[in-house]
Amino acid sequence: MDRAHFSEFEVIPAVDVQDGEVVQLVAGERGTGKRYGDPVEAAARWTDAGARTLHLVDLDGAFEGERANADAIGAVIDAVGDGIGLQLGGGIRTADDAHSLLDTGIDRVILGTAAVENPEIVATIDDTHPGSVVVSLDAKEGEVVVSGWTEGTGLDPAEAAARYEGLGAGAILFTNVDVEGQLEGIDREAVESVVEAVDVPVIASGGVASVDDVVALKEAGAAAVVVGTALYEGEFTLREAQAAADEA
Template identity: 75%
Template sequence: MFDEYEVIPAVDMQEGEVVQLVQGERGTEKRYGDPAEAARRWVEAGARTLHLVDLDGAFEGERKNAPAVEAVLETVDGEATVQLGGGIRTAEDAIGLLDRGVDRVILGTAAVENPEIVREVSDEYANSVMVSLDAKGGEVVVSGWTEGTGLDPAEAAARYEELGAGAILFTNVDVEGQLEGVKTGPVERIADAVGIPVVASGGVASLDDVRALKAAGASAVVVGTALYEGSFTLEAVIDAVA
């Protein structure tokens, strides 16, 4: 899935616009314009994968940014891999998106509530499911990071690998969107627990953070706020981990 370590720009969407939230809290968002324009900019800067999240879907359980997703797919047109999450609650939803041209679907709440959905989608599209494990205080949280599950992220990751997940997306909500740096310990635990790629997200503020996550065993890192706020350019961070 990832032949070498990748830096993946985030295109988080709310009400048809790119936004970044602090610790996943609604009302903290800062807006960054049109998703298709952002996608084009990141692809032109060297992104091989784009990370799309329908935040309205994540919070409300129903995808609300489908037109923006369509615009991104048309804009990218195969020039980069597209992974999409947020509001995907059924296998039919996931398979429909894969049929449409999304390369990977990200399942979070749906995978926690019905783990067999991972197997069902993977049987149709091998290595197409990325299970999202978002953690607050060491506990997996769902429904837009608002509900605790009691699950340990590393144990959950191993379970989803057995069910056919092609990758794990781990977001440390405790540091998400704050530009205060990453915590590598949880990433290392998950990477040690599974043989599939682990994609890290949350807290990246510097090139050193990106390098640290690579050293912790991540196969890729999702970067949002730091790119949109100009802490570094995508070209610079790609060069830094080459």
């Protein structure tokens, strides 16, 4: 099975976990998060609203370099059961970590820092779990950043996306950190440049403030969009966003 394939455009709710609670950061800055309660309750809310996939992030893991919310994430996996796609990032640094997660209910693992520091990890995981690796390219001011969005790499997002596709990435998660969590809109051109660089699906993230933003990302060629703050703040419903995308 090609785990990273999207048969049609998806709106994917984010369940970002910090200290065991759902948190949405502003511009990727630690300490800026607004809390939205229990991850299991959030996951149930989104699956009840029609989500086909959930985007899970261990925020503490992203900053500290090792998974810190395994219990909370595990509870979400157990609660949603089969039939819902699950992609997880944050603190996954080794192939063994990834293999373990993929064998226990996660469909796709999201690698950011690990993929930058050790590109061959993508091929290693893909060998045993084809299509399961999503490489996360987080961009600030046009540059890929790692280690919880704190360190620049000098990499251009589009060039990096093509490189990781060649190593076996099943999809690219492109997050524009400059607009993350601010409800001020997306940077469509940045997404288009990454989409044009690869043939694998591109999952867009960052800045979605309206249903129009969702539609624009579909029109830009993204295969899916991850939405966090806008959904939690009630700017629009998941059903509204998915319906608008389906009609576009």
